[in-house]
Amino acid sequence: VPDESGKGFTDIIYEKAVGEGIAKITINRPEKRNAFRPLTIKELMRAFADARDDTSIGVIIFTGKGTEAFCSGGDQSVRTKSGYADPADVGRLNVLDLQVQIRRLPKPVIAMVAGYAVGGGHILHMVCDLTIAADNAVFGQTGPKVGSFDAGYGCSIMSRLIGPKRAREMWYLARFYSAAEADKMGLVNKVVPGSLIDSVNDQSRHTDVIMFMEKLVQLANLEQETVQWCREILTNSPTAVRMCKSALNAVDDGHAGLQELAGNATLLFYGSEEGNEGKNAYLNKTRPNFSKFPWLP
């Protein structure tokens, strides 16, 4: 169901499956292949923040409206000298903030990709924890063709995912890769069969209406598989999943990754008797008695 906090969004759709533990955030600019402008990113960041804060939510699905694209990156029609700009706004690259937000969000984020995940949209799927793709999905970096690049996560995470040689290929050549190729390269976790790609290629067999219906059914298959993955994750320990996510990031994120992992240690300490001894003594204006706690070997 649409969430109350979704009111006022224009570029995205924000929904929660009440009682399921799943939030779904959809870029809603299909006429632009779900390219993002600064407003899109601001709305995405609000929705991700809400999903993070909502303790009933355990997994977030991130997707694009329709079957043509997950996201085609920055909206080139609003690109300026200083980044991307909404009317009367300064240029910015606020998608970099969204990448960090997804990395630091202590709940799994699943990219559900139908159609193109290219340019900055490809990086968005890479920073997600998992990617589930329809068989019509297409992956690639277009920056070198349109005068752009992402030398941050766009390179470092890709290199870890598919290896330095393949990452160089992807960035230097700016080719597109099919879902099957992406699967082989380790860019995605699962390709959901359902032949979105066949129905697109074999248009002569179908009327427009039948094709439309088929696409809807196939999109439902993709979503069913993604929700199944969410449900499996939701049967597990929230703290264990949180710790694993920050630990997996820490190896790549340097000081920022350590800071996140360390924050989780503080969080666990706050739940301990020892941690509460200090807080309670402070509130009661007494001396804390830490002598009852061992100095562990």
Ligand code: 2NE
């Ligand atoms: C995505 C792709 C391959 C789809 O091709 P196709 O043939 O399916 O669709 P078409 O006709 O190209 O696109 C449909 C409409 O969407 C617009 C198009 O201009 C077209 O509009 P109309 O002609 O119908 O009015 N559209 C699609 N993508 C757009 C975009 N990114 N910005 C503005 N309008 C867009 C094909 O459309 C494509 O190659 N798109 C461009 C992909 C791209 O180069 N993205 C930017 C990469 S740079 C980046 O994202 C970035 C970064 O590198 C670093 C920091 C921040 C951002």
